[in-house]
Amino acid sequence: MIRFFNTLSGKLEPFNPIVKREVKLYTCGPTVYDFAHIGNLRAYIFEDLLKRFLVFRGFKVTHVMNITDVDDKTIKGANAEKVKLQEFTKKYIDAFFEDIQKLYISKADYYPRATDHIPDMVKIIKGLLEKGYAYKKDGSVYFNISKFPNYGRLSKIDLKELRPRKRIESDEYEKESANDFALWKDKKEGEPFWETEVGPGRPGWHIECSAMSSKYLGQTFDIHCGGVDNIFPHHENEIAQSEAFFGKKFVNYWLHCRHLIVDGEKMSKSKGNFYTLRDLLAKNVDPYALRFLLLSTHYRKMLNFTFEALEGASSSLKRINDFLYELKNRPFEEGENKDISRLVEDTNKKFIAGLGDDLNISVALRALFEMIRKANILISQGKVYRKDGEKLMSSILSLDNVLAVLPREEEETLSSKFMKKIEEREKARTDKNYELADQMRKELLKQGIVLEDTKDGVRWKVVKSKE
Structure with a gap:
């Protein structure tokens, strides 16, 4: 039996997919305004472990990971560099795929980008307007959370205990600020926009995942993953707008990964304890060791990186x-x-x-x-x-x-140059020229090749260079 802790119910539940031996999995991907830090990488590796285990147990997994290439952060970054949004995000999209390859994270089946799915988002927004769950105000469209009685189930908030507030324009905010959130944001100076049936503007962050997950996985699917920071408001809002539009349960199992801290403190650029994969590779950190460290702590426990x-x-x-x-x-x-x-x-x-x-x-x-x-x-x-x-x-x-x-087998092969060097050293040993043999052994060690002389002949293995 397989069981997971479901954030929605707050307890461990037996895992029963909608279709026997098939799993539809959606994982929140990168918001491409910066390089992924090790906290992001921890979440991606947890999700990779989950998928690999399900495949190992004989499930056919359809995996979708979105790429958020338009939101408040990406627009702010593009404007700061005075470049177009697509040019700004391309650098970080390319970096993301380099990172997951270096950490041996298996690829998703689909990597939908938000900017490629504007019509899908508009379709949902129009439907929410028609059903009375959304309303227009000053050119933007907002979701009326008071119309959705189950709002707050995932994040365990009670709307009755919240003081009335204004509508929320920003993509990210705290539980105490819970209120009507933006589905569509009115056209603004200095921001990219699309001409649509709901007016000129751009999507809010939350509608992006609802549109892309339902397009590739259906109106109800098995597992949705992310970090604990995604629970509110992002995943809470996904549930509200998806279930209001489709009229059925959105996701059966919600799995969330805890935060990562560094040397016992919250990761921060100002503290100098903020690391991307590039930072660690520059310090000669072995990607295999990093992957092992990031998966070796249970995903629902805080991981202290040192x-x-x-x-x-x-x-x-x-x-x-x-x-x-x-x-x-x-x-x-x-x-x-x-x-x-x-x-x-x-x-x-x-x-x-x-x-x-x-x-x-x-x-x-x-x-x-x-x-x-x-x-x-x-x-x-x-x-x-x-x-x-x-x-x-x-x-x-x-x-x-x-x-x-x-390491995969192909990474343990040696070039003909090194094999010839090993053979030359063996000849030196046979000729009892031990000084030359020892010198050649040291030269090979500097190249990351360890030799071990045994009664059955020389053995070699590749190790990470310490240079």
Whole structure:
């Protein structure tokens, strides 16, 4: 059984998709006014873990991630640089796709951009006007939250306790300011606009996701993800306008990721603790280690990013990679130990059970490292044979289809230049020219290639350069 914590109900619920063995998933993507910071990346990796696990369990997942390329922030950024909106956002859209590739985040099926879906938004806005859920004021269109009795279910606010306020024009605001929000914003000087049936102007942020999710996933779909900061007002408003227009439930399961802090403090550029992926790569941070760190804390817990924790993540990955290296290169004797089969089966069950319980990554990783610990003991005792080594390796690589923290095989190949260098060093050793062999070993190490001399010949592996 798989179960998730549903923000809407505030409790753990068994996961039952609308269509058996199929999942329709919508995740809030980037607002492309800046480079993604590690807090954004944490959310994207949580969503990737969720999708990979569902695929691992045999579900067909249709994944949509939007790109917000028109809103208050993108317009402000474009105006500050005195360039057109499309030119401004392109740089950050390209950067987003570079980031997810470097962090081995699997691609969504669709990446709809808000500016490509204005007619879809206008259609919903017109319908809300016709049904009496929306009204026009000074050229803009607002959603009347008093007309939607269930407003506040997701964010747990009670409209009766709020003092009357003016309409909300901005895209983002606090719960205390909850009131009628903008579906369509009137044309303004210095802002891009579209000529539409509801007048000249541009969409509000919230209507964008309602239009794009329903277009690609239908009027009701399975899972909607995002950060806890999206719960209000963004997701609350999505529910209101979508259910008011379609007359049916919008989303069955809402999953939200907690914030990330740095060295125990809120991330801030002014504090100097604000990091993008580019910042960390410039510090020679291994993308695999960063991914491991960002997924290794349960998504509903606060994650404290520190460079010490990053070193810990690197050490954990080294433990896995060293074990795989041993399995690949140790000359195991022919045979099979049934205890290994039982160990692999037990590990797989615990791994699946852990992630099936609201993505409990701690249980899943504990199962993996316990298998490695027990297998290493058996290897040292000479109780692991060739078929056992193959089973252990297959198990880890299979589980990594979910985790995606291990280098792919193609990344472990060497160019002919390096292979020739290794062969030349072997010849130097055969000729007992140990000084030259040692010098060549050091040269290869500087290139990130570690050599290990064994009775069965030289072994090599690629490591991250420390330069």
